[in-house]
Amino acid sequence: MIETIYEPDNSLKKGYLCIFKEIFEELRQNRWLTYQLFKRDLLSMYKQSFVGILWAIILPLASVGTFIMLNSSGVFSINDTHAPYAIYAMLGMAFWQLFSTSLVAGSNSLVSAGSMILKINFSKKSLVIGSTGKSVVSFFVQIILVGILFTWYGIAPSFAVFLIPVLVIPLMLLTLGLGFIISILNGIVRDIGNIILVLLTFLMFLTPILYAKPSTGILAKVTTYNPLYYLISVPRDLVLSGIIHEWEGFAVASFLSVLVFLVCLIAFHLTETRIAERI
Amino acid sequence: MYYGMMDIGRNMFGLASHSERLRKGEFWALDDVSFDVKKGETLGIIGANGSGKTTLLKLLNGIFWPDRGRIAIKGRVGVLIEVGAGFHPLLTGRENIYINSAIFGMTKKEVDKKFDAIVEFSDIGDFLDTPVKYYSSGMLVKLGFAVAVHSEPDILLIDEVLAVGDIRFQVKCFGKMKEFKEKGKTMILVTHDMGAIQKHTERVILLHRGSLAGVDTPKNAVNKYLALMSGGVKESETGSKLTWATDNDSELEKANPSPPNDIQEDLCPRRTNYNRNEFRYGNGFARIVDFQILNTQGEEVTSVRSRDIILFRVKVKGYKFVEKPILGITVKTKDGIELYGNNTLYADIDVPSLKQGKELLVEYRIHVNLQPGDFFLSAGVAEMTSEGILPLDRRYDLVHITVLPSDKSFGLVNLETDIRVSSGEVTS
Numbered sequence: 001m002i003e004t005i006y007e008p009d010n011s012l013k014k015g016y017l018c019i020f021k022e023i024f025e026e027l028r029q030n031r032w033l034t035y036q037l038f039k040r041d042l043l044s045m046y047k048q049s050f051v052g053i054l055w056a057i058i059l060p061l062a063s064v065g066t067f068i069m070l071n072s073s074g075v076f077s078i079n080d081t082h083a084p085y086a087i088y089a090m091l092g093m094a095f096w097q098l099f100s101t102s103l104v105a106g107s108n109s110l111v112s113a114g115s116m117i118l119k120i121n122f123s124k125k126s127l128v129i130g131s132t133g134k135s136v137v138s139f140f141v142q143i144i145l146v147g148i149l150f151t152w153y154g155i156a157p158s159f160a161v162f163l164i165p166v167l168v169i170p171l172m173l174l175t176l177g178l179g180f181i182i183s184i185l186n187g188i189v190r191d192i193g194n195i196i197l198v199l200l201t202f203l204m205f206l207t208p209i210l211y212a213k214p215s216t217g218i219l220a221k222v223t224t225y226n227p228l229y230y231l232i233s234v235p236r237d238l239v240l241s242g243i244i245h246e247w248e249g250f251a252v253a254s255f256l257s258v259l260v261f262l263v264c265l266i267a268f269h270l271t272e273t274r275i276a277e278r279i
Numbered sequence: 280m281y282y283g284m285m286d287i288g289r290n291m292f293g294l295a296s297h298s299e300r301l302r303k304g305e306f307w308a309l310d311d312v313s314f315d316v317k318k319g320e321t322l323g324i325i326g327a328n329g330s331g332k333t334t335l336l337k338l339l340n341g342i343f344w345p346d347r348g349r350i351a352i353k354g355r356v357g358v359l360i361e362v363g364a365g366f367h368p369l370l371t372g373r374e375n376i377y378i379n380s381a382i383f384g385m386t387k388k389e390v391d392k393k394f395d396a397i398v399e400f401s402d403i404g405d406f407l408d409t410p411v412k413y414y415s416s417g418m419l420v421k422l423g424f425a426v427a428v429h430s431e432p433d434i435l436l437i438d439e440v441l442a443v444g445d446i447r448f449q450v451k452c453f454g455k456m457k458e459f460k461e462k463g464k465t466m467i468l469v470t471h472d473m474g475a476i477q478k479h480t481e482r483v484i485l486l487h488r489g490s491l492a493g494v495d496t497p498k499n500a501v502n503k504y505l506a507l508m509s510g511g512v513k514e515s516e517t518g519s520k521l522t523w524a525t526d527n528d529s530e531l532e533k534a535n536p537s538p539p540n541d542i543q544e545d546l547c548p549r550r551t552n553y554n555r556n557e558f559r560y561g562n563g564f565a566r567i568v569d570f571q572i573l574n575t576q577g578e579e580v581t582s583v584r585s586r587d588i589i590l591f592r593v594k595v596k597g598y599k600f601v602e603k604p605i606l607g608i609t610v611k612t613k614d615g616i617e618l619y620g621n622n623t624l625y626a627d628i629d630v631p632s633l634k635q636g637k638e639l640l641v642e643y644r645i646h647v648n649l650q651p652g653d654f655f656l657s658a659g660v661a662e663m664t665s666e667g668i669l670p671l672d673r674r675y676d677l678v679h680i681t682v683l684p685s686d687k688s689f690g691l692v693n694l695e696t697d698i699r700v701s702s703g704e705v706t707s
Contacts, residue, residue: 001353001354001433002353002354002355003351003352003353004341004350004351004352004356005349005350005351005352006338006341006344006345006349006350006352007344007345007348007349007350008298008299008344008345008346008347008348009298032381032386032387033381033382033384036377036378036381036382037365037378037381039378040365040367040370040374040378043367043369043370043374044367044369044370113365116365116382117342118337118342119337119342119358120340120342120358120382120383121340121341121342121356121358122382122383122384184287185287188280188283188284188287189280189283189284270290271286271287271290273341273342273343273344274283274286274287274290274344276337276342276343277283277286277343278280278283
């Protein structure tokens, strides 16, 4: 029989190694629950049928379309992107959207399941992970759109296109890690959810997704230290040309993502029950 | 918000949270509540709203961590609290069953095995593949409940959900609970339904303002609860532990404002049908001093036949001036189930005021339409004040009567039925 003990400051007494074991045991035991919650998120988008899936396309198309218009009318000048701009931008947006929509979904996952959390004891980690359902579907829809663009332009992507699921792993880890932390903070201070939304909009413009990385200026400097840049543009480069230019940046960014993920996972684990007191 | 951030911060960085200290504006939802539950036992938890019952259940479920103390549980815990948890309106009943089951902790194998049983229990029928947003509220409850009930934990926590659904459904639920009991599962039931407490639990915990006011048999706990609810109990000055007015008259004296000079004149214990295990409380401004059970000829009786008429006479003496007395009785089975109750207020009877030192006699003419068995009569006198009904002397289970058979009918009550049979067509 499983024996459970609840005590104040329970986790502290056990030590970090024990906590690690606990976390992975929990994740393993709740695989099916996570899958169910993921599926629920996914299906809810599908069931809204038409507009649901289209929305995944409309938003990025609108941003990209705006930039193309601005570029051709000379308002902005987008430096050379080594590939048809539409594909460059759409591919970048697809990766970015995966990050931003998953993050927003993760941040709000605990708050929206508030009444459930108050009444049933179930793995909240599964909630956060499962909330990425819609974003993942949207991502794949956008990739398909990019595929269509490739044929439209008559270009072939590199073999790396099949590696996309692997290439986005560091990005997803970063997203989940941040999602864990922010979901907890959002539960206590509800403004955080909105703040994140605003921040993400800024970040989208400040990260070279819709334009190529500038070579001079403050932005160039900042971008060198922006892990998101590497996590998005390196897979993009790989798909477009089959060659990676910023190897080391990607490696560091990936390592950072894994670190963030682990730290935030532990922080989440230590504090997840406190959420029920405030949600 | 600030406290929340502090708590989270401390937890995250592995600092001790010092949760046993109260910060400004905080209070203990539960204080010094200790008890144990054995495997296979059914425990009841009762108390006024806000006494901490739901908080206690949430602690047992692991939703809150205790800030002080320790909870040790052997086995898997399940709840019948939130039915329909995780239901998404756009998904079908079938899909929602899977989601709901996963949330309740079932594995895929378990759900596949129990799927048909769940569908059958919930009475959903053809609507299984319709989006849940088209379900009626009753169907939603039944479906959610069906899943919860099949999650088969070792320990089941039930919080007031038994009040939902139609009669047929309630019967199904109680049937399932009985099954659980037979399988040796432990159950903890939180409810305001005193009948359910009497029927299903073996031990009851009474909570009052976050403290443990008693761990007792269902009957005693319910009586104490009723006493608390009607304000007939004094709290001692030393914190929140409660002292009870016992059925010993001198204790009654000490706990309540003292009545004038008189010697205690309670003649009830001398009567043959007096029940020594009565439960008595009240402030003593008027007291029941004697009773009699008579037949319609005015003779005293100790036993009664089913369908007889008895006269239950109660003598009340005033110890202080009572302007608007209310006199009443209840009839209960030996398990404490209340069969009937009435009083002068509900029956619209005028009761003269009772002066100090004077007596009132009330007679209840009762048709004992009960089947053979043991029953208890409770009698009480209360006062109608501007703040409500104030109990002066309530004596629960004061009188024990035995009902003997008079015919061969059966059941709980004897509904004096005349049966007519004729051959051919029945003409009205």
